[in-house]
Amino acid sequence: MTAVSDDWQSRVDAVWQDADLTDDxxxxxxxxxxxxxxxxxxxxxxxxxxxxDSAGRxxxxxxxxxxxxxxxxxPVRRTRTVIQLASTIRNLGKVDEAxxxxxxxxxxxxxxxxxxxxxxxxxxxxxxxxxxxxxxxxALTALAPHLSRYTRSVTGYAAELLDPRGE
Numbered sequence: 486m487t488a489v490s491d492d493w494q495s496r497v498d499a500v501w502q503d504a505d506l507t508d509d510x511x512x513x514x515x516x517x518x519x520x521x522x523x524x525x526x527x528x529x530x531x532x533x534x535x536x537x538d539s540a541g542r543x544x545x546x547x548x549x550x551x552x553x554x555x556x557x558x559x560p561v562r563r564t565r566t567v568i569q570l571a572s573t574i575r576n577l578g579k580v581d582e583a584x585x586x587x588x589x590x591x592x593x594x595x596x597x598x599x600x601x602x603x604x605x606x607x608x609x610x611x612x613x614x615x616x617x618x619x620x621x622x623x624a625l626t627a628l629a630p631h632l633s634r635y636t637r638s639v640t641g642y643a644a645e646l647l648d649p650r651g652e
Contacts, residue, residue, distance in 0.1 A: 508540035527556035543573045564599040568606045584610045601627050622646040
């Protein structure tokens with residue numbers, strides 16, 4: 486079961502919002518809260534991974550993210566975990582794996598919750614893999630629906646970046 490109480494989530498959110506905490510103190514606080522859920526709880530694993538990731542401890546975060554995904558998460562947290570794991574492994578030099586994960590998440594979330602977030606990180610991974618034009622197309626496609634004007638034009642130009650001859 487991936488559900489957590491509102492009280493537990495509020496306490497986790499408070500830890501993340503406390504700008505006075507050091508990285509080590511944040512990790513300790515998240516670990517203490519995660520312990521309440523148990524060592525194999527997917528949300529606990531996700532939060533522990535995020536605390537380490539935020540502290541620049543990507544090597545420690547990666548296996549926790551993978552364990553959280555394997556344990557099963559609700560759809561929004563699963564997408565967040567994929568994005569964060571992919572970003573982490575991209576930073577660790579595993580660009581191809583990150584790109585594949587983000588491409589799949591980008592395709593899976595289109596039009597749904599976290600679609601823009603998936604697009605943003607997919608675009609970053611594309612840039613890291615040497616595909617800046619494709620990255621710009623993905624980013625512009627995600628941005629277009631949020632514009633007050635020119636949505637159709639920007640969408641068309643984003644597609645044209647990938648196929649400049651219109652073929």
